[in-house]
Amino acid sequence: MARAIGIDLGTAYSCVAVFQHGKVEIIPNEQGNRTTPSYVAFTNDGRLIGNAAKNQASINSNNTIFHAKRLIGCKFHDPTVQADMKHWPFKIVNDVDKLKILVEYRNETKLFTPEEISAMILTKMKEIAETYLGKKVTEAIITVPATFNDSQRQATKDAGVIAGFNVLRIINEPTAAAVAYGLDKKISAERNILVFDLGGGTFNVSVLKIEEGIFEVKSVAGNTHLGGEDFDNQMVAYFMQEFKCKHGKDLLQNKRAIQRLRTACESAKLNLSSSSQASIEIDSFHEDIDFYSTITRACFEEINDHLFRSPLESVEKALHDAKMEKSDIHDIVLIGGSTRIPKVQKLLQDFFNGKELNKSINPDEAIAYGAAVQAAILTGDKSENIKDLLLLDVAPLSLGIETAGGVMTALIKRNTTIQTKQTQTFTIFSYDQSADTVAELVIFDKENSTKQTETMTTSSKTQFSVDIKVFEGEHSLTRDNYLLGYFTLSGISLASHSVPQIEVTFDIDANSILNVSAIDKTSGKENKITITNDRGRLSKYDIEYMIADAEKYRKEDEIQHECILAKNSLESYCFNMKATISDKKLTDKMKVHDKNKMIDTIKDTIKWLDINQFAVKEEFQHKLKELEKLCSSIMRKL
Structure with a gap:
């Protein structure tokens, strides 16, 4: 059976793990490291990902991309993007209202979306896993910060698709870490744990209740721009x-x-x-x-x-939302490389009145560990230690629609357990008669239905449409929240003896990804519509194009790799033969003519290598074949 993997796609470093033979294995990269830098570099010779990209960053700073996680799902004019741009050597541009990264690659100017850069890192993690497992990997769980919004989650999923994955689920990083901790400690009795996750670029805190294999998230808080x-x-x-x-x-x-x-x-x-x-x-x-x-x-x-002090505000908020006191927390689990900073640990310990912090699990690997466990569960692994495990996560931000006066009316409140489906009935507060459109909605109130009917049926028009705007956030007015998208519901009836009733349903799935539908109950017509893309996300065509592009880059990398191997083989053979003919015992048996011919040919080949560093694979192979033929014919005479 093909294995599904868990990937922690980090701001600074990424990690990949697999659950097999009843346990989690963190997969090392080609250097033997268990984490890989989230770096992608573009050069005239080719593309570099991971350690190789980071190692050359100072000499190719304009074309070495890092921190793509801070850009994914964002727009060019977002304040966080504008603030971060001051610290980056590479160039961010606004291309037809889409944020893109500009690089010089193979002597051409190229524009890449954050999803494409993230997909390149995910592809690298995929290759690391495939090398380790000795088989193709097509399914994965990818983790995101608990406070990522819908747009950022969708964009991360898109990156996974571009990388060639069937993304089984997008799960929250601290939840994955809690799974790692729960399995490591073999927790069975009820315990409240607080996961403090401070990584390279994001901070999350989650409060969970763990009991008999059920991991129930009670609250999340954090900052997607702190690390x-x-x-x-x-x-x-x-x-x-x-x-x-x-x-x-x-x-x-x-x-x-x-x-x-x-x-x-x-x-x-x-x-x-x-x-x-x-x-x-x-x-x-x-x-x-x-x-x-x-x-x-x-x-x-x-x-x-x-x-260092700012995370404590989020800790306090998470405890408040979970309706818990500091004393209710049994374990404080540290996740993320930045939790190794002594001052961060001291401030957190002081906040919890000196309570010991738990450092028993590797802070760099715990998220990938938990993701691998969930990947195994979703692909039907029945191992004894995970078969009864259940994750109950929450929506990190409230989700709702705009109603009269620009008010945010939430259908799904922050920290509601997901998956969930919530329905609310609305009616018309005001409408634009000239445009046949509803201007404002309010929550339907049966007691005031007569008055509402009189107000709304004075028009000669009987069919109207309404724009339903979907927002995410905690502010009371929608103007301060995050517009996810909107759709139009047409054919709303304004018949003389009825009050329009528009039933809006929010359905949030296990990936925290939202679908919204609306039904005009008054007319009996049902019109279900999913949110259209209004946040500059990738279209289906964009994703298909990027998948093809990613495959093109992968093939280019493959050709480049084969070329390097061919060049190295030729170079290695030259120096081996050079060492061979410097052995006096051997050369004494050679004819002077043969010895000189070998020396001259090797010298010529090394000189050719210096001049033709960028020759194609076949040229290197041809040179090697010719040299081997000559050397073998001479060596056979000995």
């Missing part, structure tokens, strides 16, 4: 100012220098989790000036103090 990358940004700004004070030089236009500084700051941040001081050493940093400095843990904590 290790923000701490790095604070350090980068700090050292840029220090360099300016010391040398009178502004680094703002030197993207390569800033990228090198960012890499050094990330390393220093990691060191400060175990040391009281870390060094920054960058040779020829800017205009041939070397930059050497140090930062203490105390200084690091001071420049990030406001960021």
Whole structure:
């Protein structure tokens, strides 16, 4: 049976896992690392993903893309995008109201959506899993921050489809981590746990009740723009100012220098989790000036103090929404690499009045671990330790429609357990007679139905249409919330003796993805409509085009890889033969003519290699065949 995998698609690093033989296995990449940088780089030679992309970021900063997770499901003019753009060396553009990333690839200017970049990372994780399992992988669960909105979830699912997956489900990261913790601890008796998930780019907190294999999420809160990358940004700004004070030089236009500084700051941040001081050493940093400095843990904590404290507000909110006190929490589970920061741990422990924090599971791997378990369950794995496991997650944000006065009327409240289906009946508050459209809706009230009928039936028109606008968010007015989309319901009856009743249904599935329908009950006509795409998401055509494009890039990568192997084989053979003919015992048996012919041919081949680095695979193979033929014929004479 083909295995389904679990993927933690992270802002900074991604991780993939599989459940097989009754246990979870975290899958290492080709370097043996259990996490892979969420980086994609474009060069004139080809495309790089993961470690190879990150390793060359400082010399190719304009074309090395990272933090795609902070862009997915967003629009160019979103405030968070505009704020993040200041920190990135690569270029973000607004292309026909769609956010895209501009790169130079194979001497051409290319535009990629965040979904395409994320799909490239997912494809890399897919390849890592396929190499490990020795078979094709087509099904996956992908995790997202608990506070991702509908648009971000849909876009993540689209990325999975572009990568060639049947996305079984999109699940929340802290929920997946809770599964990992629950299985690791073999929890059976009822326990309330708080998952504190601070990663590279996002922060989530979830409160769950675990009992006899049922994982019930009680509340979620967080910030999709808070994590290790923000701490790095604070350090980068700090050292840029220090360099300016010391040398009178502004680094703002030197993207390569800033990228090198960012890499050094990330390393220093990691060191400060175990040391009281870390060094920054960058040779020829800017205009041939070397930059050497140090930062203490105390200084690091001071420049990030406001960021370190901000998660506690979300913790308080999550407890309030779950109707729990601090003392009701049995376990506080730390997830995400940034929870290794001592100050973050101290602030959280102090908040819980000194309660011990649980660090028993690997914070970098727990999310992929839980996702792999859920993937196994959804594909019918009946292993004893997971067969009775059930996840009950929640909607992270309220979902509703706009009613009279621009009011947000929620049909599904925040932290409602999903899957769920909620229905509410509305009627007409006002309408535009000249345009035959309903201007405003209100909740249907039977007691006032007579008065409403009199008001609405003064028109000679009997058929109207209504725009139903769907929003997501917690503000009382829709203008402050997030428009997911809208649709038009036509043929609403305004017959003289009835009040129009429009029944709106919100149906949210296990992926937290929403469908909305509406029925005109008065006329007896039923008209069910799904939300149209009004958020700049990808159309079916876009996705199909990107799948084809992704396959094209995959084939290009394959050709490039085969070419590199052919080149390496030729190079390796040259140097092996060179070493062979330097063995005096062997060459003494050779004729001088044969020896010189071998030496000259090897020299010529090495010279050809230097000049023809970008030759095609067949050329390298032809050269190798010719050289092998010559060398073999001479060696056979010995």
